Amino acid sequence: MPFEYLPIMAQNSAPKPPRVLASPSKPAWCEITNPVSASRVALLSSAALRLANQKPFIPREDSSYRRVPSDLAAGEIIIDHHSGIGRVPKQDPEIVFPRTALAELAKSGIVGSVAPFHFSFMGGLREHEKIENELAPAIARDLKEAQVDLALLVPY
């Protein structure tokens, strides 16, 4: 039986009402035409990640996003998300943002290539319309521009 997160989240949000989980208003399905070994892949993380020289996220309703270089030499990753579960991933952000693992899989040919940037934003935002109308379209445009074939989303 998988661990149940929703009852704890509801309890933690008090006295505010529990967060409402939202699906996209227009569900979509895009067929996978390229094998992973021929795909350019990007990571998307809701952990509010950035490099030290990038602008910090402001908890809790910051709806901006950061392009995080996939170049492993670009610098240390900082987690700005306010969640209480951050103690462990802050020791090693790779456990929520596996950019080294992805780079290794590209090196071994399992993944075609890695996009020049990954993307991160603040998870748990309450303004769903802003996410659907502003944040997600902006990231989708950047992904298209980078000719990404597959986006891997890792919720935080």
Added chain:
Amino acid sequence: MIEASGIPTLVIGTAHDIMSKVTPPRAAFVDHPVGRTFGPPNDRPRNQAVLAKALAELPKFSRAGEIRDLGCNWSPDGSRDWEDELRAEMSHDR
């Protein structure tokens, strides 16, 4: 939104109940504590193994909203003691 723009997506997540409600187009379930999707800190082989498992699952998705279990256990012996520790951690998440 990303999927609608012509880019396939795969969610790799630990919260089965949330993924069941949100119904992303494709979801891979990792039975690890939240915030440790790809394993414990500083375990690169395990990070890579979880990611490779998720990617290997991609061709098996046949319909929107499907959640595929990657069969990852947090503890080698299958123990679920981590659940109590996680509850305690999450109690600070206010």
